Amino acid sequence: MTDFDINSLVRPCIQALEPYSCARNEFHGQASVWLDANESPYNAPFNRYPDPLQAQVKAKLAQVKGVEAGNIFLGNGSDECIDLVYRVFCEPKTDNVVAMSPSYGMYEVCAHINDVAYRKVPLRPDFSLDVQALLGAVTPHTKAIFLCSPNNPTGNAIDTLLIERILDQAGCLVVVDEAYADFSSQPSMRHKLARHPNLIVLSTFSKAWASAGVRLGMAFASRAIVELFNKVKYPYNVNCLTQQYALEHLKKLDQLAGWRNAILAERGRLIDALARLPQVLKTYPTDANFVLVKTVDADGIYAHLCREGIVVRNRNRVEQCLGCLRITVGTPQENDAVINAISNYGNK
Numbered sequence: 148m149t150d151f152d153i154n155s156l157v158r159p160c161i162q163a164l165e166p167y168s169c170a171r172n173e174f175h176g177q178a179s180v181w182l183d184a185n186e187s188p189y190n191a192p193f194n195r196y197p198d199p200l201q202a203q204v205k206a207k208l209a210q211v212k213g214v215e216a217g218n219i220f221l222g223n224g225s226d227e228c229i230d231l232v233y234r235v236f237c238e239p240k241t242d243n244v245v246a247m248s249p250s251y252g253m254y255e256v257c258a259h260i261n262d263v264a265y266r267k268v269p270l271r272p273d274f275s276l277d278v279q280a281l282l283g284a285v286t287p288h289t290k291a292i293f294l295c296s297p298n299n300p301t302g303n304a305i306d307t308l309l310i311e312r313i314l315d316q317a318g319c320l321v322v323v324d325e326a327y328a329d330f331s332s333q334p335s336m337r338h339k340l341a342r343h344p345n346l347i348v349l350s351t352f353s354k355a356w357a358s359a360g361v362r363l364g365m366a367f368a369s370r371a372i373v374e375l376f377n378k379v380k381y382p383y384n385v386n387c388l389t390q391q392y393a394l395e396h397l398k399k400l401d402q403l404a405g406w407r408n409a410i411l412a413e414r415g416r417l418i419d420a421l422a423r424l425p426q427v428l429k430t431y432p433t434d435a436n437f438v439l440v441k442t443v444d445a446d447g448i449y450a451h452l453c454r455e456g457i458v459v460r461n462r463n464r465v466e467q468c469l470g471c472l473r474i475t476v477g478t479p480q481e482n483d484a485v486i487n488a489i490s491n492y493g494n495k
């Protein structure tokens with residue numbers, strides 16, 4: 148994209164902000180006596196504040212993800228990154244964001260929390276993206292477009308050529324949430340950062356990396372955007388336990404690949420089995436670790452599964468998802484359990 152000036156999109160109060168300078172930011176170098184941060188001298192290593200910019204984790208992630216460390220922001224889950232898009236760029240009551248619908252609920256919740264208008268553009272009935280409609284929803288006050296690929300809850304990925312067209316034509320930030328990208332055959336957009344200064348790619352430890360409990364999310368973006376996020380985030384937003392965990396976990400890439408392959412194999416088996424059930428009207432194509440299924444009676448089947456101790460996500464009241472349940476791919480035993488339970492629904 149040409150002539151893109153990130154500074155013209157930043158909220159004036161953030162542009163002018165003098166960020167909090169924490170003790171760990173002000174001293175650079177080697178030391179053995181730390182009396183600068185009112186920490187306790189006891190209970191090492193937990194007595195010390197964590198690295199506010201998570202340099203070790205980012206160095207390792209840079210290798211694994213093929214992105215420079217300076218293009219990585221780490222947050223308390225990718226939900227923190229989503230919220231930062233609003234807090235850095237969107238002036239309450241004035242600016243807006245554009246997003247596809249249905250999609251991940253946090254984009255809209257964060258818009259409401261930040262008092263920013265949320266302009267929804269419906270996906271087509273087959274859940275493909277209408278790029279003309281999306282770009283048509285952009286106004287002079289649109290600061291960002293949220294794309295989710297593969298999309299939650301529909302499961303399908305957006306063609307990268309379409310995403311690039313949006314990046315070229317939008318005139319605002321484009322956030323591509325790739326929470327499920329490890330399950331997709333499509334390449335990640337993070338390798339296109341150099342060509343698109345308005346691109347923010349979100350990723351997370353929560354799905355393929357099997358670590359939702361540790362709360363670690365990533366944003367890949369230009370250095371300018373990463374610096375803005377760093378300016379606004381809580382100084383110690385990623386705690387030392389999470390940073391230690393991430394460093395260890397990033398050594399287990401073979402294990403992560405094994406888990407992902409197991410889930411992909413089970414995904415195919417689960418979809419085939421569900422598609423054969425009379426209770427299931429349709430299974431939607433998926434690039435994620437879940438499948439959206441249209442059923443004869445979403446509320447009834449949901450309640451039936453709950454009685455069996457099986458919890459799925461009822462999407463019956465979500466736009467364009469009438470009759471739909473979203474089922475996460477589990478272990479072979481768990482998948483058998485949900486298949487059996489649904490097949491028993493309606494049989495007396």
Ligand SMILES: *Cc1c(COP(=O)(O)O)cnc(C)c1O
Nearest residue numbers: 224225226251299326351353364
């Ligand atoms: C699960 C999910 C996330 C992950 O959020 P974390 O805060 O990193 O756990 C992000 N985006 C989408 C679309 C998701 O479904």
